[in-house]
Structures are given as C-alpha cells and as structure tokens.
Amino acid sequence: MRSPRDQAELSEIVALAALNGTHVRAVGAGHSFTPAAVTDGVHLHLDSLDTVERVERRPDGSALVTVGAGIRLAALNSLLAALGLAMRNLGDIDKQSIAGAISTGTHGTGARLGGLATQVTAVRVVTASGEVVEASPEVEPELFELARLGLGSAGVLSAVTLDVVPAYALEAREEPWPLDAVLEQLDTLVDGNDHFEFYWFPHTRRALTKRNNRVAAQTHRPLNPVRAWLDDELLSNGIFGATNRVVSWAPGITPRVNQISARALSARRYVAPSPEVFASPRRVRFREMEYAIPRETLVDVLAEIDAWVRTSGEHIPFPCEIRFAAPDDLWLSTAHGRATAYVAVHQYWRMPHERYFAAVERIMAQVDGRPHWGKMHGLEAPRFAELYPRFADAQRVRAAVDPKGVFDNPYVERVFGPRP
Numbered sequence: 001m002r003s004p005r006d007q008a009e010l011s012e013i014v015a016l017a018a019l020n021g022t023h024v025r026a027v028g029a030g031h032s033f034t035p036a037a038v039t040d041g042v043h044l045h046l047d048s049l050d051t052v053e054r055v056e057r058r059p060d061g062s063a064l065v066t067v068g069a070g071i072r073l074a075a076l077n078s079l080l081a082a083l084g085l086a087m088r089n090l091g092d093i094d095k096q097s098i099a100g101a102i103s104t105g106t107h108g109t110g111a112r113l114g115g116l117a118t119q120v121t122a123v124r125v126v127t128a129s130g131e132v133v134e135a136s137p138e139v140e141p142e143l144f145e146l147a148r149l150g151l152g153s154a155g156v157l158s159a160v161t162l163d164v165v166p167a168y169a170l171e172a173r174e175e176p177w178p179l180d181a182v183l184e185q186l187d188t189l190v191d192g193n194d195h196f197e198f199y200w201f202p203h204t205r206r207a208l209t210k211r212n213n214r215v216a217a218q219t220h221r222p223l224n225p226v227r228a229w230l231d232d233e234l235l236s237n238g239i240f241g242a243t244n245r246v247v248s249w250a251p252g253i254t255p256r257v258n259q260i261s262a263r264a265l266s267a268r269r270y271v272a273p274s275p276e277v278f279a280s281p282r283r284v285r286f287r288e289m290e291y292a293i294p295r296e297t298l299v300d301v302l303a304e305i306d307a308w309v310r311t312s313g314e315h316i317p318f319p320c321e322i323r324f325a326a327p328d329d330l331w332l333s334t335a336h337g338r339a340t341a342y343v344a345v346h347q348y349w350r351m352p353h354e355r356y357f358a359a360v361e362r363i364m365a366q367v368d369g370r371p372h373w374g375k376m377h378g379l380e381a382p383r384f385a386e387l388y389p390r391f392a393d394a395q396r397v398r399a400a401v402d403p404k405g406v407f408d409n410p411y412v413e414r415v416f417g418p419r420p
C-alpha cells in the first residue's frame, strides 16, 4: 500500500510499477460492492491529494473548481460551501472519494440531472507510462472519456475539475405513500420535482417518497435535532439494524416488520443546505445490486419484482430504492442515451441475497438493464458491448493507453474483456 504525498511521488510510483510489470490500482473509500479497487500489486491511497487547487468563477455564479482526486465528498462539500458553491447533484452518502465516485458512475436522483461524472469538465491522470496528462473534451478527448468514468482503467486520477453552482438550499419533503399512488402519479412526481426518489418496502404496497426542491432564499428551516436523531439515527439505523437482526433469526416475520417499518417513518419537511439534504447516515450493513433501466419500463419491472417476492418464499427486509436521471452521452454512463430509472435492491448482510439478486438480474435483462459499476452484478464484456453503444471505443482506448494491463484487475478484465 502506498500513499503518495504529491503528484510527483504518484507519477514516480506508477512509472516504477509499470517498469517492473506490477499492477497498480487506486482505492478511494473502498465503498464499492464489486472488487473494483482490489489488486495483487501496488494499492494507492490518494487521501493526501485532497485540496482545492483552483477556482475559476463565471459571471453567472457557477464555477470550475479543480480538486485533488482523493478528496472525500463530505470534505469536498465543506470546501465548496466555504467558497459559496455546491455540486449540482449528489448521491445518498458522502463518504466516497470524488475519484472513486465518478469512476463507477455514482449518481443521485433528478430527471433533469446526470450523475457525478457528468459534472466533471477535465481530469489530470497518470497513465501507464507514468506520464501526467491533462485531459478534457478539447484535449485528449478520448482519454478524458475513459478517465472520468472507466473504473480507473485509463490511469490514476490525481485531480478533477468540477462544474459547480452557487450554494443552494433544498426543501426536503418526505412522506409515506401507498405504492400504487406513487406509480399512478409517477411522471408528475419525477418531472415536477428537482430530485424525486422513493423507497418501496418489499412484501408491502407501501413506499416512502422523497421530494427535494431548490428554494430561492438561503433561509434554512432545519429539523428539530431530536426529530432528526429519531428519524435518521434511531429509526433508519438503530431500530432498523435491530429489526434486521431479528428478521435474520425469524425470516417469516419480514412482511409484518416491513409493514410496520413503512409506516414508522412519518412525514417531515425541512429546509437545509443541499449537501445535508442529499446525504444521510447509512450504518446497517447490507449487500446491494442496482440496475439502470429505461424509465418507461419502471412500472412493469417493479410489478415483476413484486410478483417474484410474493411467490419466491424469500424474505427481504430492506427497501428497494428508486431514482431517476437524465440521458447523457458519457461512454460508460449507465444513463447513456436514455432517460433512466435506477432500481437498487438491498439485502441485510446476514441474510441470503443470491436468489433475490439473480431473479432481479433476470428481470433487468429483459429491459436491457445496465448494472451500476460499483455494485454487485453478474454481467461480462460481451453483454456490455450490447448495452453500451460506445463500448468498443472504451475497449479501444483502454488498449491504447494501457497496452500491458498495468491498471488491470480481475473485475476490470471481466468488464472490459480481452484487449482487441
């Protein structure tokens, strides 16, 4: 394991490893459910590359901000807030590194918004020869494509330039709804809110909806701290963890427990700075698989999962999380070329997930689902070639920039397949 202190040391480590025929992988926060970051060679921790290098403000208040690639999202959010800036969209936790998050296509929710990698305008990458390349849509555009979302297969990211906006507040509105009402009003909910998502509790027809919308003024109406603790720590983590443990001993009570869980989180409304609304604590251990599907197939896909859960005899105490994204043109983005719904299925880590995930994966295959690169799935390169119109380009660029496979590991080889 190596933790370079600066760019020069990083380049030296990569160049030396490449010379000796040793594999190199960078690891961020290690939050992927796939073995994306493992290596039998040099493991790089870029925690020291965590500062703001440059801020270029635009007249409209937005800005291009260059940060060290090892910075964690929580630290990035704090640094941006101190500059009066914020990310346009984020996922539901802030523990990841920016490099790890973009490399796996990490996303939040919002029908008019893309994932984190769509907010990247340039990268600095150390290639297999140890050369430091600044890549962007104008300079080395193909390397840029693979480097900003390519599982680290183009090289080690040392800096990332982000297109950010003036800091904003979000009004969060969280309400339990009947699932059928959510599905009947789906388009209105998805298109009528900046960030809409819902959690469906398997074995029930209940959902928890989350509507987060920008509010003009920076007037915050925070949750009462006791209420926040009750909802986010006690109900969503403490009691949820305890009920999952109980359910793992007595799986038959899962439907009843899910009915209660779906109602336990009562409606709440508050206004807070965007990073606080996007991220919540997730302390209960689980396994996860997530698929990106064409948005118009969502209702049918959920009906099939529901039918399987009802007839399979499996017990699923964890809710499914449903999110949305705009189409984009990043080669390996799960939302490439299509308005997307994300369906994430989770299982408590002490309970079997294999049959459930395999069944969901079969359902997703029927609608050309694309798995999240950082979450569990069973697909391989030939299927990705069918699912991604620019997959052959990604394979070609990988072969050109890393001909000897310095940045390979078994997961990357499974995803990209043999070099052309």
Ligand SMILES: Cc1cc2nc3c(=O)[nH]c(=O)nc-3n(C[C@H](O)[C@H](O)[C@H](O)COP(=O)(O)OP(=O)(O)OC[C@H]3O[C@@H](n4cnc5c(N)ncnc54)[C@H](O)[C@@H]3O)c2cc1C
Pocket: 025, 026, 027, 028, 029, 030, 031, 032, 033, 036, 037, 038, 046, 069, 070, 090, 091, 092, 093, 095, 096, 097, 098, 099, 100, 101, 102, 103, 104, 105, 106, 107, 108, 151, 152, 153, 155, 156, 157, 158, 282, 372, 374, 375
């Ligand atoms: C509790 C939890 C909640 C999550 N919530 C979301 C969510 O809301 N939305 C979502 O889309 N995903 C979510 N994820 C998945 C997560 O965002 C991704 O797996 C992400 O990659 C994790 O970031 P990381 O820093 O831990 O990266 P790691 O897992 O450490 O690495 C991921 C990949 O990035 C590569 N990498 C890391 N650093 C570099 C670098 N400097 N240069 C080149 N390559 C690099 C690694 O080699 C590896 O291939 C969640 C995961 C967990 C555990």
